[in-house]
Amino acid sequence: MRAIVDRSYAHLVERLERLGVPRRWPPLLIVGIAAATTAVVLALVVGITGRTGGIDPPTAILPASAVKDGSTVVNAASAQVRSITMVTPNRWAAGWADCSTGPRCRYSAVIDRDGAKAIAPEWSVPYVTLRTGDEAIAVAPPREGTLTGDTTVLFRLTYDGPVTSRLRYVLPTRTFQRGEILTDRIVPGRIVVVNPEEWTVRMLQTQGTRSPFCDTTGRCWMLSGIGRTDIIWTDDGGTSWESAPLDETNQRGRLTVSPDGSTLVATAVAIDSRSETVASMRLSTDRGAHWTTVQQVPQNLKAAPVAFDDGTAVMLGARSGHRTPQLYRITTDGAEPEPGTPGTFTHLTGDTQLLYGPRVSNQRAIQVATSTDRGKTWQTFIPR
Structure with missing residues (x-):
């Protein structure tokens, strides 16, 4: 019973803090405010609508x-x-x-x-x-x-x-x-x-501006920075944040996080008049504690990488001078092409169980390609 009360009180304090009630106020005062507010709201709802049931959309x-x-x-x-x-x-x-x-x-x-x-x-x-x-x-x-x-x-x-x-x-x-x-x-x-x-x-x-992702542990990640790229994260829903620098010169970074947060892929992107290219790529297999610069990354970035919990990732791209995209396996040893050519995607996302993305055919994207074996084989369907 005490555990339930503690959880409910913490939730109540967070809700009231959003309305301007300081956390430092005494617990009895906070509970009193909540009770009074609830009574007024219920009285208005019942008086105006006559309803006492749950909240509808x-x-x-x-x-x-x-x-x-x-x-x-x-x-x-x-x-x-x-x-x-x-x-x-x-x-x-x-x-x-x-x-x-x-x-x-x-x-x-x-x-x-x-x-x-x-x-x-x-x-x-x-x-x-x-x-x-x-x-x-x-x-x-x-x-x-x-x-x-x-x-x-x-x-x-x-x-x-x-x-x-x-x-x-x-x-x-x-x-x-x-x-x-x-x-x-x-x-x-x-x-x-x-x-x-x-x-x-x-x-x-928040200071974050792009690539937000919340993993299954409750940690939420994102990128920030003006003229540079930093990675920031919170374990308590934004009450406190930690940060680390990623790129001192490039603010066009992307962040990909695996479902459990153990694998992170940070990609610095250079944009010219025709396409996006990979300026650099870094891989972490320990929740951002250490980073490895990925070697031999394909320069043409067709879709952002997808990170897996086992310390690896995949991305769709092509080497310089090659127009046909391939799927590349990303590890701490570098980027290596996978057998087969899945085609050109507008973007690629997913996890270990399911990779997917819209695939371009005859200059149109009307099909979605899916893979349940990390990109070894693919199936397509029209999502309508």
Whole structure:
């Protein structure tokens, strides 16, 4: 019983701290504030709505674009896959784009949950696909690229059917809870926190700007730095951070972390007028305590590396002078090509159990290639 109280109190203190209540206040005062606040809120809810049950997804007034059926986008002859997030081969979310209808593209998303599928409403900016627990969801970012007013929409497929609802904006915070989603794909150059259970979205006030990843131990990683690249991490949901320098001259780095956080791959990227190339790559097999510079890395970076828990990684690229991409195995001994050519991917992600990414064929990406044996063999399907 004491353990339950301790956990509940710590959670309560963190919630109230977000509202401006200092941690140093006496426990009885904090509990009193929480009790009084809860009583007022319940009285208002019951008085206004007459309801005493659980919280439903927020009812939202959505823009007209969110009312349009997204199936015309997904099934268009010129549609392409923009993003894909897979939990298992039978649970995924895919973002689609159709840019054949005029100066502006149209976007939608498809979610598959164990064979049941649903199509998201049409949107004016690309959907972001994310993973939360054992399901994949799709988020439609605000059109102006900030969280200052325009709508952010969450689309998910539950056992009761599809749900589309506006995410509530809440005040920026320095902390987050385990189970919340950290992403740099909703607002460019900023880390955003999505809480699918409370239907909220907010900015994370942190030095990190890109490549957020939370491993299975609860540690969350990301990159920061202006004119340089540092790696930062937290084990307590952002209450405290540690950092280490990665690159003193390049701020275009990418970070890939294995599921358990034991393997880290940091890639410095050089961008010219035609493509991205690998400036350097470093590999850590002990959670960032020591780093090894990877030798013979292919210079053409077609997709970011994917790190495994065993101290290795894979990446898709090509040596200088070669146009056909190959899959390379990354170890502390260097980068070596794997047998076979999986093709050209727009991006590659996954883990030991499942590698996947949209594959380009005839200059279009309508198929997703998957591998369950770390890239030795591949299968394809159309995610719609």
